[in-house]
Amino acid sequence: MTGTDSGPAPGPGSAPAAPPSDRWMDALPQAVLLTRAGLVTRVNAAASRLWGVPQERAQGRPVLEVVRRHTLETLLERGGELELEVSGRTLRCQASRDGECGALIVEDVTDHRRREAELREATAVLSHEFRTPVAALRGVLEALEYDMPRDLSQNFVRQGLQETERLARLVEDLAVGFRPTRARTLPLTEAFARAERLLSAELGARRASLRFGQDFLVRADPDKLLQVLLNLIENALKYGPPGQPIEVLTFERGTWVEVSVLDRGEPILDAESLFGAHTRGPSATGQGSGMGLYIVRSIVHGWGGQAWAERRAEANAFCFTLPGVGGL
Known part of the structure; x- marks a missing residue:
C-alpha cells in the first residue's frame, strides 16, 4: 500500500x-x-x-x-x-x-494504579506511625501545664524531646521513600555509627547495647541503608528481652555482603509473613503500622538484594544483602 x-x-x-x-x-x-x-x-x-x-x-x-x-x-x-x-x-x-x-x-493504566497503591501505603504509614509520638507529646505538654518538682518536669521535657526526635525520623523516612536513589560507596561502619547515634535514647531505655560485625565496603544509598538498619534494630529492641545486646553481624557472600540483626526474642513461627504490608507478629503490642519489614524488603529489592528472617540457635535473625565492593 x-x-x-x-x-x-x-x-x-x-x-x-x-x-x-x-x-x-x-x-x-x-x-x-x-x-x-x-x-x-x-x-x-x-x-x-x-x-x-x-x-x-x-x-x-x-x-x-x-x-x-x-x-x-x-x-x-x-x-x-x-x-x-x-x-x-x-x-x-x-x-x-x-x-x-x-x-x-x-x-x-497499570503504572498509574501502582503509583496510587504506593501513595495509599505511604498514607497508611503516616497515619499509624505518627499517631504514637503525637499522643505522647500531647501527654507531655498536658503534664507540663501543672506545677511539679523541677526534676520531674525535666524528665517530661526529656520524654518530649525523644518523641520529637522520633517525629523527625519519621519525616526523614517519608522523604527517603520518595527520594531518588543516590548510591555511593561507603563503609558499613558509617551507617552503623549513624544508626547507633539515632537509637541512643532507645538503647538506654532498654539497657541494651549494639555489637557490630566486620566492616565492609558496600554500594548503596546511605539514607536508605540507614532506614533498613533502623527498622531492623528497632524491631530487635522492641521484641527482644531488655538488657540483652543486639548483634549486627556481617558476612561476605561472593560479590554481596550479608547483614544480620539478631535478637533473643521468642521464636517466630511464620517469619516470611511478617514482610507483608500491614502485618504484625502475634506478640506485637501497642499501635503500629505493620509496615516496617515491608519497607525493608522494598528498599533491599530496589538495589537488587534479598531480605528474609530465620532462626539461628537461640536468636531470631533478620537479614538482608547489599552489593559489596571488597572487604576492608
Missing part, C-alpha cells in the same frame, strides 16, 4: 477503509477501535499490538473477532467505561456511540 492508497475497495457487507487523514491515530499511545454497524472500520497501531491483529485484517470484521471479549463488545454497544485486568495489566476502556458508529479507547 502506497502513501496515497487507502487499500482495496470494500466488498459487500464490509466496512469502508479509513482515509489517509485518519492515520494520525497511529501516533496515539491509547488503543483506538472504530466501528460502524457492528463492524470494525479502523484500528490504530496501538490497538493492533494490543489485540494482535494486523490493521488491514481487522478492517471489516465483527467487533468480537478483533477484541475477543464479550465484555468489550457489550461496552461498545452500550457505551460507558470500565477497567479490565488482563495478563497482569490494568486497562481502562471507554466506549461511545453515535448512531451506527462507535469508538472504543483502551489505555494501559
Whole structure:
C-alpha cells in the first residue's frame, strides 16, 4: 500500500477503509477501535499490538473477532467505561456511540494504579506511625501545664524531646521513600555509627547495647541503608528481652555482603509473613503500622538484594544483602 492508497475497495457487507487523514491515530499511545454497524472500520497501531491483529485484517470484521471479549463488545454497544485486568495489566476502556458508529479507547493504566497503591501505603504509614509520638507529646505538654518538682518536669521535657526526635525520623523516612536513589560507596561502619547515634535514647531505655560485625565496603544509598538498619534494630529492641545486646553481624557472600540483626526474642513461627504490608507478629503490642519489614524488603529489592528472617540457635535473625565492593 502506497502513501496515497487507502487499500482495496470494500466488498459487500464490509466496512469502508479509513482515509489517509485518519492515520494520525497511529501516533496515539491509547488503543483506538472504530466501528460502524457492528463492524470494525479502523484500528490504530496501538490497538493492533494490543489485540494482535494486523490493521488491514481487522478492517471489516465483527467487533468480537478483533477484541475477543464479550465484555468489550457489550461496552461498545452500550457505551460507558470500565477497567479490565488482563495478563497482569490494568486497562481502562471507554466506549461511545453515535448512531451506527462507535469508538472504543483502551489505555494501559497499570503504572498509574501502582503509583496510587504506593501513595495509599505511604498514607497508611503516616497515619499509624505518627499517631504514637503525637499522643505522647500531647501527654507531655498536658503534664507540663501543672506545677511539679523541677526534676520531674525535666524528665517530661526529656520524654518530649525523644518523641520529637522520633517525629523527625519519621519525616526523614517519608522523604527517603520518595527520594531518588543516590548510591555511593561507603563503609558499613558509617551507617552503623549513624544508626547507633539515632537509637541512643532507645538503647538506654532498654539497657541494651549494639555489637557490630566486620566492616565492609558496600554500594548503596546511605539514607536508605540507614532506614533498613533502623527498622531492623528497632524491631530487635522492641521484641527482644531488655538488657540483652543486639548483634549486627556481617558476612561476605561472593560479590554481596550479608547483614544480620539478631535478637533473643521468642521464636517466630511464620517469619516470611511478617514482610507483608500491614502485618504484625502475634506478640506485637501497642499501635503500629505493620509496615516496617515491608519497607525493608522494598528498599533491599530496589538495589537488587534479598531480605528474609530465620532462626539461628537461640536468636531470631533478620537479614538482608547489599552489593559489596571488597572487604576492608
